[in-house]
Amino acid sequence: AQSVAQPEDQVNVAEGNPLTVKCTYSVSGNPYLFWYVQYPNRGLQFLLKYITGDNLVKGSYGFEAEFNKSQTSFHLKKPSALVSDSALYFCAVRTDYGGATNKLIFGTGTLLAVQP
Amino acid sequence: EAGVAQSPRYKIIEKRQSVAFWCNPISGHATLYWYQQILGQGPKLLIQFQNNGVVDDSQLPKDRFSAERLKGVDSTLKIQPAKLEDSAVYLCASSREGHYGYTFGSGTRLTVV
Numbered sequence: 001a002q003s004v005a006q007p008e009d010q011v012n013v014a015e016g017n018p019l020t021v022k023c024t025y026s027v028s029g030n031p032y033l034f035w036y037v038q039y040p041n042r043g044l045q046f047l048l049k050y051i052t053g054d055n056l057v058k059g060s061y062g063f064e065a066e067f068n069k070s071q072t073s074f075h076l077k078k079p080s081a082l083v084s085d086s087a088l089y090f091c092a093v094r095t096d097y098g099g100a101t102n103k104l105i106f107g108t109g110t111l112l113a114v115q116p
Numbered sequence: 117e118a119g120v121a122q123s124p125r126y127k128i129i130e131k132r133q134s135v136a137f138w139c140n141p142i143s144g145h146a147t148l149y150w151y152q153q154i155l156g157q158g159p160k161l162l163i164q165f166q167n168n169g170v171v172d173d174s175q176l177p178k179d180r181f182s183a184e185r186l187k188g189v190d191s192t193l194k195i196q197p198a199k200l201e202d203s204a205v206y207l208c209a210s211s212r213e214g215h216y217g218y219t220f221g222s223g224t225r226l227t228v229v
Contacts, residue, residue: 004158034217043120043207043220044159090158103149103172104218106158 002027004093006107013081014115021076021110023091033074034092034104035065044090050074061085081114088112118142120221122208128227134196137224141189141210147171148185149218150193151207159207165191166213198228 003026013019025031032051036044048059055067065076076089091107121140129135141148146167151159162181164172167188176183180199185191195202205225209218 036220041222041225043122043222044209046217046219049217103161103164106160108156108158 002031002093002105004091004105004107006089006091006110008110009108010111010113012113012115015083016080019078019081019085019112019114021089021091021112023074023076023107024072025074025091025093026072027093031074032094033065033067034094035059035063035074035076036090036092036106038088038090038109040087047076047089081112083114083116086112086114120208120210120219122206122221122224124224125222126225126227128229129198131200131228132197134194135198135226136192136194137206137208137226139191139193139208139221141191141208142219144212145210145219146188146213147211148191149209149211150183150191151209153205153207153223155204162193162206195226198226200228202226203228 005024007022034049035047037047038044047063048057048065050057050067058064063078065074067074088109088111090109092104094104123138127135148165150162152162153159162176163183165185168185181195183193205223207223208221211218
């Protein structure tokens with residue numbers, strides 16, 4: 001069964017410093033990996049995805065993520081954090097199996113707090 | 117393109133009452149999903165529709181939850197009767213057939229008292 005782990009409930013970082021939000025996954029087959037962000041009282045917003053190709057994926061708002069197959073990880077990164085980046089971040093995975101039953105599985109989320 | 121629309125945004129009901137949520141997906145999106153997000157947890161898939169057929173409802177508590185997607189467009193999710201543990205945000209999402217990512221609505225926050 002596929003699963004996603006986000007080992008940190010919360011990440012604290014000072015504004016201007018680099019940030020990393022960790023994600024590891026477990027799937028049978030090739031993974032499709034996603035990061036979503038959720039602001040208070042809002043739905044999930046898509047940040048970026050890895051499907052195939054270059055292991056470094058660039059997304060919205062200056063975020064990027066690196067796919068590491070040997071470590072089964074897909075950590076989210078940003079070179080310089082902003083206070084406005086403070087939100088709940090979710091990693092998600094689905095497999096490359098064909099068919100319509102290919103659902104997205106989410107991690108438990110990591111709260112990012114950026115201090116001014 | 118317009119996003120995924122959900123209503124209501126908030127709902128407070130007493131336990132054992134019934135409630136219904138509505139979702140209008142992005143036009144042309146064949147697949148529609150309902151997720152339940154309990155506070156402090158990641159979203160959990162309740163049901164997935166492909167056009168107007170159910171593809172996956174393995175985690176839907178069928179004794180109290182039901183969902184339908186008439187004509188392959190709008191969808192409703194119903195809870196009857198509600199329990200305290202149903203308090204959560206209910207998220208609707210849609211995707212194009214064969215597309216990799218989902219677009220989520222803003223969700224309905226349900227509080228059962």
